Amino acid sequence: MNTPPQSISSWTRLTRRSTAVVCMTIVALIALASVAGPWFTGYGYEQTSDLQFASPSLAHWCGTDLHGRDLLTRILFGGRISLMVGLIGTLVSLTVGVAYGMISGYLGGRTDTVMMRGVDVLYSLPRLVFVIVLITALDKYTHSVLTNLHLETLAANTRILLLFVWLGVMSWFAMARIVRGQVLALKEQQFVLAAQSLGAGTCRILWHHLLPNLLGIIIVYLTLTIPVVILEESLLSFLGLGIQPPQSSWGSLISEGAAAINPISMNWWLIVFPGGIMALTLLSLNLLGDHLRDIFDPRTAKN
Amino acid sequence: MLPFLIRRISLGVLTLFVVISLTFLMLFLMPSSPFTKERNLPKHIEQSLLVKYRLNGTPWEQYTRYIAHVAQGDLGPSTRYRARTVNEIIGQTLPVSLQLGSIAFIIALGSGITLGSISAVGRKTWKDQAAMLVAVLSISIPTFVIAPLAILIFALMWNILPVAGWGSWKQVLLPAICLALPYSAYVARLTRTSMVEVLNQDFIRTARAKGLGEMRIVVKHALKVALLPVVSFAGPLAANLLTGSFVVEEIFKIPGIGPFFVNGVMNVDHFLVGGVVIVYSSLLIAFNIVVDILYTMLDRRIKLA
Numbered sequence: 001m002n003t004p005p006q007s008i009s010s011w012t013r014l015t016r017r018s019t020a021v022v023c024m025t026i027v028a029l030i031a032l033a034s035v036a037g038p039w040f041t042g043y044g045y046e047q048t049s050d051l052q053f054a055s056p057s058l059a060h061w062c063g064t065d066l067h068g069r070d071l072l073t074r075i076l077f078g079g080r081i082s083l084m085v086g087l088i089g090t091l092v093s094l095t096v097g098v099a100y101g102m103i104s105g106y107l108g109g110r111t112d113t114v115m116m117r118g119v120d121v122l123y124s125l126p127r128l129v130f131v132i133v134l135i136t137a138l139d140k141y142t143h144s145v146l147t148n149l150h151l152e153t154l155a156a157n158t159r160i161l162l163l164f165v166w167l168g169v170m171s172w173f174a175m176a177r178i179v180r181g182q183v184l185a186l187k188e189q190q191f192v193l194a195a196q197s198l199g200a201g202t203c204r205i206l207w208h209h210l211l212p213n214l215l216g217i218i219i220v221y222l223t224l225t226i227p228v229v230i231l232e233e234s235l236l237s238f239l240g241l242g243i244q245p246p247q248s249s250w251g252s253l254i255s256e257g258a259a260a261i262n263p264i265s266m267n268w269w270l271i272v273f274p275g276g277i278m279a280l281t282l283l284s285l286n287l288l289g290d291h292l293r294d295i296f297d298p299r300t301a302k303n
Numbered sequence: 304m305l306p307f308l309i310r311r312i313s314l315g316v317l318t319l320f321v322v323i324s325l326t327f328l329m330l331f332l333m334p335s336s337p338f339t340k341e342r343n344l345p346k347h348i349e350q351s352l353l354v355k356y357r358l359n360g361t362p363w364e365q366y367t368r369y370i371a372h373v374a375q376g377d378l379g380p381s382t383r384y385r386a387r388t389v390n391e392i393i394g395q396t397l398p399v400s401l402q403l404g405s406i407a408f409i410i411a412l413g414s415g416i417t418l419g420s421i422s423a424v425g426r427k428t429w430k431d432q433a434a435m436l437v438a439v440l441s442i443s444i445p446t447f448v449i450a451p452l453a454i455l456i457f458a459l460m461w462n463i464l465p466v467a468g469w470g471s472w473k474q475v476l477l478p479a480i481c482l483a484l485p486y487s488a489y490v491a492r493l494t495r496t497s498m499v500e501v502l503n504q505d506f507i508r509t510a511r512a513k514g515l516g517e518m519r520i521v522v523k524h525a526l527k528v529a530l531l532p533v534v535s536f537a538g539p540l541a542a543n544l545l546t547g548s549f550v551v552e553e554i555f556k557i558p559g560i561g562p563f564f565v566n567g568v569m570n571v572d573h574f575l576v577g578g579v580v581i582v583y584s585s586l587l588i589a590f591n592i593v594v595d596i597l598y599t600m601l602d603r604r605i606k607l608a
Contacts, residue, residue, distance in 0.1 A: 121318050124538045124591045126583045128546040129564075130329075133576055136568050137332040231445055235550060238447045239565050251447070258451040258554060261459075268455070275448035283443035290439070 010216065013295050020291040023284040030281050034079030043070035045077040046246045056269055063269040065256060075274050078248040082278070085163050085249070086230035092168025093225060097175025098218060102206050104176065105183030116180065123173045128232060131170050132241050135162045159244055163236070167229050175221055179214060186213055216296035223289035227282040234278065250278040311595060315588045322584045327369050330573045331362060356380050358573070373581065379574030383567055389578040392563055397582065399469060400552065400559035403479060404544045410483035411540065415490025416533065420521055422491065423498035423529075435495070438488035446547060450481040450554045467556040478555040482547055486540055490533055498529040527601060534598050538591045545583055 234251025257270030
């Protein structure tokens, strides 16, 4: 059970599944377009014009919004923020969850009971309500701290930073449970006993011996947590509590689109394009996560 | 049973205390006085306003006062809606949100369990694949995309359901379905996985050997065991439906707690925000105790600990 050959064969097994390959390609393309796209559309994301609510045309592929801004540019720019919040938020959640789960599972006994009871409690609370309150409560405070430290670029993006941190910090509970379960099983195996009898310290065993064996399950949950965090960020932005204008994220764009729907003029493109691209991203990530789970999780692989 | 209940409830009370303290800490970190935005007030007027809205004194005084008031069921005054107390606001809006939430809860569980069971019984057939595709689609399309589109189609184009509002069953239908949709998909996937596992077990083979029909096997024998993961998902499900309803209430203009909470957060209405956090947390803590009890009633092998 050494890792390198297994991970190679997992990669091959993944690329043999055509759905998984298609999903990876879609995610890669959307990410690439979001990073590079805004430079090539010919419009700035803040650039307003007189063309209010223009329907999709050759000049504006996805139409324009209330202020005559090019929707495609705004979608791609919003993609940067949505994807970045998804990725970094997930990494934060991963770090906390894996560390917590590993320590809890490895130490066992009373510590484990107390740590897991804590997770039980946190897991059942209204997380998003806490995220909302935390972000608004810390907004001004963080902003002034960052300004005092002369980190103006960071200070200008306080909201995004807080979204990274709090969406991540509030979504590690499931991860911690899964990692703990795996560690409980792994720590009884002989390679861990061997390492212990050779005098390896707790940190070394956790880092060098247990972590590599958890990589599979970590990758699966990484893929499945990113869409959840993207969804939550856009939910907050939809309510006006996340990304603040003139910056955009997929959620805030959909919110603007929903506000522009009325019986007199159905500006469908304002909601169909950002909603569609977001749904496509989430769908691809979810399907990819399912396939990865089939490959890495021995329990579902049997079926 | 009784010692379990006592332990569980005291843990719940302890959790609630921690939640209230954390809430106070968060509120304290919020931009300070809600009156700083207004034109300069004379010192003594500002002071009496602070006293009226319970924002005077040292942090420790404010904290102990808050705990004492909350313990008596008084969530404090609202600084945004100045004629009303937080208790009044929550008392009027919470029932609406709870109605919407519980209808969505029933829809999510009912449709999810049915869909998941059908999927598991017809595993690897077109029924299974179609159901699971629908499930992954509804997890991936956010509620706030589905809801405006649903309004566009059902209310504006076909004119069969009202656009928004609250009161008649027709007005409940669309928001409840939109709210339930992604969670019904989660439940379906959860049910399918555990049902597939259960259907491979020996006691199901025995039931088949007795000559029972497939329907009876699934409903009477397998479902009871297969539902355990769904029951333990009920807690997080309720939590998600409560916060998810903020979006749905916003879109369908439903007079629930959501719009008040969002407004409260934006306008730094300390006690309103705190009140919503506390009410939601205590609802969920109570709900989770009920779920734990249900869990043991479904599976007698689990000891209450």
